[in-house]
Amino acid sequence: MNKKPITGGLKPTLLTILEAEREAETIIENAKRQAEEIINKAKKDAEEMINKEVKVEIYKKIDILKKESEHRLREYENEELERNYAFIKKISKMIEDNKENIINEIIRAVLKHGK
């Protein structure tokens, strides 16, 4: 009762499974590599976002704030100038209208000073 080894049939079967396992291992390895690449890219993108985009965004927002402030100041200055010019104009006109009275009163006051 010689047991005939079944190598002729089993070997290729084991080889096939082994091959499949190797292939599976490769698939997982590739997936891991790919996952690492995905994460690394995300990290790189995040870093870039912090380093470049944030700086650009901050610069842009500050620039807008500065421009708004400049605009407000210009408006304020113009309004104040206009208001004061109007006041001076009004005063000048009132003085011009009362010039005679003013001058006479000053002369009276000066002459009174010498009394």
Place this chain on the structure above:
Amino acid sequence: MASKTIKKGVFGDSKNISNKIILEAEREAETIIENAKRQAEEIINKAKKDAEEMINKEVKVAYETIKMEEKRRITEINLKIREMMLHEMERIFNEILNEVKKRFHEVKKTAAYASFLQELILEGCEAVGSEKLIIKIDSKDKDVNINIEELKKMIEERIRERKVEIESIQISPLATEDLFEFVSSGIESLEEGMAKPLKIKCPFCDSEFNINIEELKNMIEERIRERKVEVSIIFDNISEVGGVLVSTPDGNIVYDNTLEAILERNASEIKKIITRSISEGEGELPWALH
């Protein structure tokens, strides 16, 4: 036949097993990649959140700085405008003064000007109060009708008539506590105590002496009345409009009573006149920085 079946069975199974292994590996690979993608998404989301926080923080700091700068600039603008206003008001004021000066040439033709000029001279002499006086009258006022001799008498009289006012007494280290209290309590108590002699004790020699403020005042007035006043009158170009300059011969004391000086001295009163005549119900005019 049987061996063939077994062979086929084993081979059939191995293929299935292989397929299963690969399928499982593919599934695992898919999970790994899915996880990696989720992780990447989390990294990006966190970075976005961090970036937003960073931006907000930086912008907030910048906003505070810009607001502070804005406040500073507003103060600067207000000051600049206020200076412009003052400059304009000063221009208006000077225009009025120039007009007053011009009009004064007409006033000079009136009789009132002679007594005005005389009063300016007397006021100057009284202010300088010296025994020797130099009176410079502006050349343009040479023709004004003033009796020089009479004027000299009036000056002497005015100076002699001067009442002595004791405004303060400098206390030396010898002063007693009583005297110090008496003087420092002010003019009212000085008047009350004038007739009352004060006893002063010298802290060094212990000797005592009396001082009577009323007597002291009389003595000073007596001295002034005895004084002779010497007056020199010179006509010179001292003013654009007119007036006088009274001084001691050495020029140490000068009283400027030219019209320009009078106008300058009375600038605040003139400003009040202008304000009063134009700003009824308008409030104050911005003549100066508040």
